[in-house]
Amino acid sequence: MSEHGRALGGWDRGGRAPQEPGGTVWRLRSRACWQEAAELLRPAAEHDPTVALEMAELLIEQCMFTAAHWQQAEQALRLAEAGVATAEQRAAASCARGFLAYVASVLGPRDRLDEAQAALGRTSALLPPDAPGRPLLDFRRGLVAENLLRDPTAAWIAYRRAHDGARAHGDELLTSYTWRHLAALALAGGDTSRAREGFAASLELREQLGFTVGVAPALAALAEVSEPAEAARLRAEAARLVQALGGVPVWLARQLSAVPAPGAPPDGRIGQEAGDAIS
Template identity: 60%
Template sequence: MSGDGTTADDDPLQTAVWRLRSRACWADAVALLPTDTPRATLQRAALLVERCLYTERGWEAAEDALRTAEARAHSDEERGAAACERGRLAYTSTLHRVRDRADEARAALGRAAALIPPGAPGRALLDFRRGLLAENLTHSPQAARAAYRRAHAGATAQSDPLLLSCTWRHLAQLALREGELAEARHGFAESLRLREDLGYLIGTAPALVSLAETEPEPEATRLREEAGRLFRLLGGLPTWLAEHLSPPAPGAATA
């Protein structure tokens, strides 16, 4: 989804959608979009799928919007983008243990890969989502790292700062698990910087918590407290962040 409101050339509609999206107002963002074009229909579906990730609700609305987007897709690019969102929804459902849809996620992302060639718009986002699948469902860190690196290169080439913040964060998480503290700290710090620059509030608290995992006290506590303030400001979103806001127990592993 384009239009993050950071340049003078951004479409005013997309800027308004971005600002609502970044503040966890997905339904309001969807209400601004037209319903008569495949691109807008797909964007509506993507916003509602994203809401599922952060709120763990709204599944039926996301499914309905996605089916509409799939029905209206005509080009390979549109069909590939719809399949990528289908994979994301199935992945999110599995991740949040709503329903195991891992096979559907793999099939949808595989279908998207067949429709979106390397270097095409949308390929970097697809590579990132394939990395998520490898990291969190298949538990294959090597495959995840390779996919994240492809996505990172694509996001850099396409000047996509939001996606770049995501690839920095997940590459850093893999580094942290391997004990590469300095590399992890750098990646988490870059992810946080990009999200703050963009004003991406819904994604800033998770970035703060991730960076706190690599920082000594009292900085770690300060970062978690800042994340907690944002978490409360956004009405307890993302839902899954609450358990990460407290400092680790004495002697507990942090990587």
């Protein structure tokens, strides 16, 4: 999905200062202020395809947490796609296109599986095996395999590659996502101990990075493998965070019954399953 503040979307873009944890864009993004963060990037995005890709990833992430704002993400991605000039930029834009189609399939009004698979396939063709964008691509292919194709074995293989690659590149936020999804597969397979390890590691990384909007889903996931008293404490803490952020993630808000969840898609597919598919 996305990674830590060094580079939105998991691509090594030379350590742009606004994306560093503690930078303005990162602080806004981590506090669910995607619109404000995008506005800071917009002037440069008009003429810099790298920044345009960063803005598109930011707004796709907003869709993931809000199940809304699809048109803004689409417009930002089209701007990025129109400006790409290098193979790396084309790969990044295609990876973002595949992810937007995936998120829309899980949280939006229609199935875009074919689009997601085609875009991620193009990304793979454009990237050399050791490219910095490979771990993110592998992770997103794992999401499609697990939640759209219902193939947990293929998902585990993709997540494992993504996990190893993210750790090798020092990509701590992506690592928090790979821990989370490997743990969920372990839990589905009955390995509670490994699931607890993964959920705890994911939470720890997000807290260390200050990725506030991602902490509540990590708390709720850890609650699933905790003793009843501890689980209640974790869910209460998650509910407080969701409420403080204005009801995002919307699917977790509904699950926890913490606050109303505006922006639910017409088919109402927001809840435990949707949260597991994207958080």
